[in-house]
Amino acid sequence: MLQHIVCRVALLSISYPLPLLLTRGVKGVGIDTFSVDLPGSDRYACHEILLGAGCYLIENLTNLAGLPPIGATIIALPSKVAGAVEMVARVIALLS
DSSP: OEEOOOOOOSSOOTTTTHHHHHHTTOOEEEOSSSOSSOTTOSSOHHHHHHHHTTOEEEOSOOOGGGSOSSSEEEEEEEOOOTTOSSOOEEEEEEEO
16 A cells, blocks of 8 residues: 555646656556546557556546545555456545
């Protein structure tokens, strides 16, 4: 379980805040949009950079506005399916 850091931005970009997140040692990104990349993008630059850095991605989250800036633990519980590269998960937040 990891403490989360809230970075409230509309979209991730390879110019900002993605480099800032990586320099701060972020291990994963949860976002309330369909993708961490820009809509309609045929190149998945944010996916490539984050996954290449060993980060996990959780997309399509809801109720993120209810999380405090610090002090919550995020738990993702994906189904186990052999050979899957993406999966639906139940994601919960434990508030301190």
